[in-house]
Amino acid sequence: MEMRRLRYFVVLARQLHFGRAAAEIGIAQPGLSQQIKVLEKELRAELFIRGRGEVRLTAAGEQLAREAPKLLDECEALARSVRSAARGSAGVLRIAYTRSGADLRLGELVRSFRTRYPRYQIEALTGWTSWNLELLQDRTVDAAFIRGLERPRGVEVLELGAEDMVVALPVGHRLAEREAVQVAELAEEPVVLWPRHLGPVFYDRIVQQVWPGAGPLLVQEEPESEQILAAIATGVGLSVLDRRRAQKLCPPGVVLRPFAGEPLRVPVGLAWRQGDETTVVGEFVAYCRSHGHAWVEGEQGD
Structure with a gap:
């Protein structure tokens, strides 16, 4: 599924009008209609009910409209992380959250690190434990939050709490x-x-x-x-x-x-590549070692 067509779908799902959606995207209306038809063919599902003077989402379209913005955000975050990896920028810390990270206050832990070390740029995406570890091992991210403390070869894990x-x-x-x-x-x-x-x-x-x-x-x-x-x-x-x-x-x-x-x-941990000696990863691991338990266990004040 091409991300460009998914973006077109998101605009049309919001506008529910081919003319207005095409104008917002900056393409001709027939071109938008054709791209939506291609997307429907790829998904093998009708996404819109096209009637005289109105456009409505089908049940399948409503499901995609709920999930598509989140998928686009994650793809854009991943693209930024890959670009940062290609640049080899030591001033960027690329982090993968688990989906329960917000509820475990991991975002607050990262924000407190950002406040303590404002010279670093933080780029983040959200996945699940096994995917986060794959991103870590293929160097798409520098650190990953995981559940269950899985320890693949070449990965260090710090338990933050449970x-x-x-x-x-x-x-x-x-x-x-x-x-x-x-x-x-x-x-x-x-x-x-x-x-x-x-x-x-x-x-x-x-x-x-x-x-x-x-x-x-x-x-x-x-x-x-x-x-x-x-x-x-x-x-x-x-x-x-x-x-x-x-x-x-x-x-x-x-x-x-x-x-x-x-x-x-169930324990929650921070994973990073064994032998990663970059300053930003070292300082983030040290910060999590000192402060992570308080955030995850809810001991840190609001």
Whole structure:
């Protein structure tokens, strides 16, 4: 899917008028119409309903309109990072966040570093643990936040803290009335989880602690916490998610419950390339070593 066509789609989805969208983009209206048709052919989905005097989004178009701006932002951030890598600029720190980074205050940690070291330019993008590590290893980024403390060859990892996990349940579920849930009570329950390849160490840690032996009764996989929670709201199953992100995104129809007894926690870390001796990476690692735990664990004042 070509990014140029995706940008055209975003403008048209906002304007819902081919003439105005074409004028904003700076191309002829027939050219915009042709590019949208090519995009629909690529996706094998009709994105717009074209009627006399009106343009409306289809269900597929509405889905793409929700996701496309975020994808464009990430692609632009990635392009900036690649350009910085090509320049070899020692004054640029390229960072990859995990999707739960905002809820873990990792952005605030980075902003505090920026305040302490204003001479450095920060470029950031957001992904998931396994992708972040790939970006680190192929030198697209200089440092990456990860969950589960996966340590591939050639990568150093600093543990910054840990996040509490909770059980997300449909309203009306037999366990929803409990103040806390026992791990053993989840053994035969249908489960919605994210695909393992997005973060194998994180995924395996959850499965080993909650569903040892046979593993979860997996009925559905969704790549994002939002989609997992939406599925739970329909009664498909339950899930185990990081507490702060689940609380932030929790929709109607879903309740969150802690684990009974010892809290279930998953570590969060900072990864960088082994032997990276650039000043900016060294100072960022040192800063996270001194201050990271306070931000991730919520000990740092607002």
